[in-house]
Amino acid sequence: MGFRPFVHRLATVLGLVGWVNNSSAGVGVEVEGPRAALEAFLLRLGAEKPPHSFIQSLESSWLDPVGHEGFEIRPSDPAGGTTALILPDLATCPDCLREIFDPSNRRYGYPFTNCTNCGPRFSILEALPYDRPNTSMRRFTMCPACQAEYDDPTNRRFHAQPNACPVCGPRVELWDRHGHRVCGGGRAWLTETARAIRAGKIVAVKGLGGFHLVVTAHDDDAVRRLRQRKRREEKPLAVMMPSLAQAKAHCEVSPLEERLLTSPEAPIVLLRRHPGSSVAPSVAPGNPQLGVMLPYTPLHHLLMAELGFAVVATSGNLSDEPICTDEREALERLGDIADLFLVHNRPIVRHVDDSIVRVMLGRELVLRRARGYAPLPVQMSPPLLRALAPHPPGKPEAPPPTPVAPGEDAPGGGSSILAVGAHLKNSVALSVGTQVFISQHIGDLETEQAWEAFRRVIADFQRLYHVAPTRIACDLHPDYLSTRHAQGSGLPVTGVQHHVAHVLSCLAENELEPPVLGVAWDGTGYGEDGTVWGGEFFRVSAGAVDRVAHFRTFRLPGGDQAVKEPRRSALGWLFERLGASVFDHGELAPVRACTEAERVALRTMLRQGVHAPVTSSVGRLFDAVASVIGLRQQARFEGQAAMELEFALGAEATDEHYPVLLVEKAADSRDPSRPMLLVDWAPMLDAILEETRREVAAGRIAARFHNTLAESVVEVARRVGEERVALSGGCFQNRYLTETTVRRLAAAGFRPYWHQRVPPNDGGIALGQVVAARIQTR
Secondary structure, eight states, X not given: OOHHHHHHXXXXXXXXXXXXXXXXXXXXXXXXXXXXXXXXXXXXXXXXXXXXOOXXXXXXXXXXXXXXXSEEXXXXXXXXOSTTOOOOOBOOOHHXXXXXXXXXXXXXXXXXXOBTTBBOSTTTBOSSSOOGGGBXXXXXXOOHHHHHHHHOTTSTXXXXXXXXXXXXXXXXXXXXXXXXXXXXXXXXXXXHHHHHHHTTOOEEEEOSSSEEEXXXXXXXXXXXXXXXXXXXXXXXXXXXXXXXXXXXXXXXXXXXXXXXXXXXXXOEEEEEBOTTOOSOGGGSTTOSEEEEXXXXXXXXXXXXXXXXXXXXXXXXXXXXXXXXXXXXXXXXXXXXXXXXXXXXXSOOSXXXXXOEEEEETTEEEEEEOOTTTTTOEEEOXXXXXXXXXXXXXXXXXXXXXXXXXXXXXXXXXXXXXXXXXXXXXXXXXXXXXXXXXXXXXXXXXXXXXHHHHHHHHHHHHHHHTTOOOSEEEXXXXXXXXXXXXXXXXXXXXXXXXHHHHHHHXXXXXXXXXXXXXXXXXXXXXXXXXXXXXXXXXXXXXXXXXXXXXXXXXXXXXXXXXXXXXXXXXXXXXXXXXHGGGGGGOTTSHHHXXXXXXXXXXXXXXHHHTSSOOEXXXXXXXXXXXXXXXXXXXXXXXXXHHHHHHHHTTTTOOOOOOOOOEEEEOSOBTTBTTSOOEEEEOHHHHXXXXXXXXXXXXXXXXXXXXXXXXXXXXXHHHHHHTOSEEEEESGGGGOHHXXXXXXXXXXXXXXXXXXXXXXXXXXXXXXXXXXXXXXXXXX
16 A cells, blocks of 8 residues: 555655564554654654555654664564554544545445445454454355455455445344334434434434443533433533534534544544533533534444434443343333334444543643553654663673463463453453553442452453463552452462552553653552552662652541542642641531531541541642632542543633642651652642632632642652653543643753553553563562
């Protein structure tokens, strides 16, 4: 197809240097040059590609320059096997899209049209190699016309395993909530489904990796009815737009956001909503953003073209449960939610949710890695593993490991590690040689259905990659279900501290070698001292990860209940500064939000330290500030208070920040020569209380708070003295915080790094756990 010569021409025109080659994993390109030229290269790569080529997946990362000279087409790299590289499911390609809307084409209106450039992969695969008998399409025998396409090397359906047409392929039916057929065949299913959605009905639609619950996005009553039935009070719902033009009518769309929306991955993209958008307020209450995706299967394209307006397309489940994949299971689990069920008879082998991304600092940041991204591997850099691995003094460092192909064990065994992730936003990872295959998003392990999905994904990964892990890595928290699974596995277990895993995940993705200062901020993580960590700084050096600083601690009255009630975090924060007298300040929003009985109970918890764990969490600081300035006292979903604090910024533009106070704690008992830095929030709290008393605007306080956090990273980096700084943890999903921190670090002469393809939240923990376990085994 001439793809490598095209890349060479494009790079040369833009004055970039580097190389391009083919490998078993696809086309690899490394380009180096001015940032503007690199951004143009990324955008033009898809827009100007050869006419017969199709980019199945495009993942990019920004790396440090290495000083290439000229641009070369390197020889193909034959190393490594291809059998274990499973492609993700891919959005409908332009050729197939034209066919389903062409009345003269035999696939006109056919909702399962696909070719080698698009369609299901991961969601239908039962075993390797990727041949039709090993997929859920094996029950559909191709008709002569489809077989001829499949056998023709010049046809784009040559060896397209899911190839099908209306004569021989899967079919759609519309059912009522009792499983009785309403209609099917022809266009009746399309007409009736669209009619029901226009009337405000909720339709469960079986798609590529599971069911969506679909309702018109313009009818506030219909959306509220969906929320009530789904038991999802205020958490934002995803919206599917019929076209890019409609997305632009409702939201601001940058060129990079447009590329993401129309990419083969077709994720949900977080976009800023236009003030005049007709999307119902209850879709994303109080949120200036919408999570928007475009149709990505022929079925979705046909339905959205018939409707012509935006719909809510949220995951087909009750809150905290995994997405439904089977129509009979959907009738049971979604029967009290959906009015109708649009189903088909192509089995979904494994659940695959929609991925979620946002653009930050001119780059793609994946917040939920699933459809379109999973299970593509992340490469562990051998230099990183060598640099991190400890070796006895006086002995030479171990030689680099022999390269290992996917599906093979490393020499001597021991290369395959299973990491079981965290409790929330769970995903698991399996290492095969130096490749780490991160699973699709599983979710919070809060229900029996989620627990079953977790175990099913683990078994599925081991079967697909023909790997029996020799070690299992998990979080240190003894009560996490994932930790208990690891401990009951019978394998050697590597426990990895939650925030250390965050930092190692960021290092692995960015191919960073120590020394590095790692910053890990989130809501909750079990600390090595038994307290709740979440505002951590680590020096990552050869053979060691040392905690060098953290935020001043305070108590969380009620423990986990404080996550659901920001007022509790605020009262614990205020109590640490003001003592029990805080409960006498009825003018303070968190105190005012409690009944007298609640005040008595909370005061007792804090005074006696009973059911009030100690935390250094920055995530809980977000909750506390949101409560103190009156934004949110009780949260309806995880992270709501922190999100509203970010939204409160609005158009506020200031570099002002509160004082940052660093205090040296008593020396670490394990190493008396190494003091610990404490980021003391007391001056910030005093200033916020004073500004609240003076009724300073919430947006101004929110901006100064965010700026203070960014400034604290700079100050710790100065004291620790490491030039490179890696940012990880759920707090760095916050666009303003991340962009301000990166900007301030760069201005101060540091080199900041952050996540791109791997989520900064707990969805990326498993990658860091694998790295830690690999270090231990080496």
